[in-house]
Amino acid sequence: MKKKYAVQKSGIRGKGLFAVSKLGQHEIIFIPKGIIKTVKRYSISDAKTEQHMLAIAPHTWLKTGKSDPLRYLNHSCEPNAYICGFKIIVATKDIMPGEEITIDYSFTEEDPFWELDHPCQCGTPMCRVRIRSITHLPQELRTAQKQYTPDWLQKYT
Numbered sequence: 001m002k003k004k005y006a007v008q009k010s011g012i013r014g015k016g017l018f019a020v021s022k023l024g025q026h027e028i029i030f031i032p033k034g035i036i037k038t039v040k041r042y043s044i045s046d047a048k049t050e051q052h053m054l055a056i057a058p059h060t061w062l063k064t065g066k067s068d069p070l071r072y073l074n075h076s077c078e079p080n081a082y083i084c085g086f087k088i089i090v091a092t093k094d095i096m097p098g099e100e101i102t103i104d105y106s107f108t109e110e111d112p113f114w115e116l117d118h119p120c121q122c123g124t125p126m127c128r129v130r131i132r133s134i135t136h137l138p139q140e141l142r143t144a145q146k147q148y149t150p151d152w153l154q155k156y157t
């Protein structure tokens with residue numbers, strides 16, 4: 001299958017994933033691959049040192065390889081994609097060619113110690129600046145984003 005994205009310099013931070021052709025609302029963009037990593041309990045040290053991982057269940061992450069597009073999927077507080085089910089990256093709206101593909105990291109993680117290691121620079125009007133797990137979000141926001149929340153985090157919406 002033809003790749004729907006390309007890695008390019010991001011206007012948000014570092015490198016990002018960009019649509020190479022128009023992506024329709026609800027279209028699957030990619031499914032990350034990796035190895036499963038688990039911990040018994042969340043800790044500050046794990047939350048600070050581990051990178052390139054996608055939480056897919058309580059205490060369970062997918063650790064992605066060097067070539068996985070997930071590594072370049074930037075956070076935005078007003079994203080155009082989300083995690084559907086457990087790890088499927090899906091467009092929330094039509095994405096035009098050349099547009100950066102983003103997800104809201106807060107809706108991928110329940111670890112209360114996890115925090116984005118820099119202030120968010122997404123530049124959207126709704127920017128929360130400090131990005132932490134879903135457990136720190138106001139209930140109204142969780143409820144509003146219910147349809148864009150992975151299955152295992154639905155209990156917070």
Ligand SMILES: [Zn+2]
Binds near residue numbers: 120122123127128
């Ligand atoms: Zn932001």
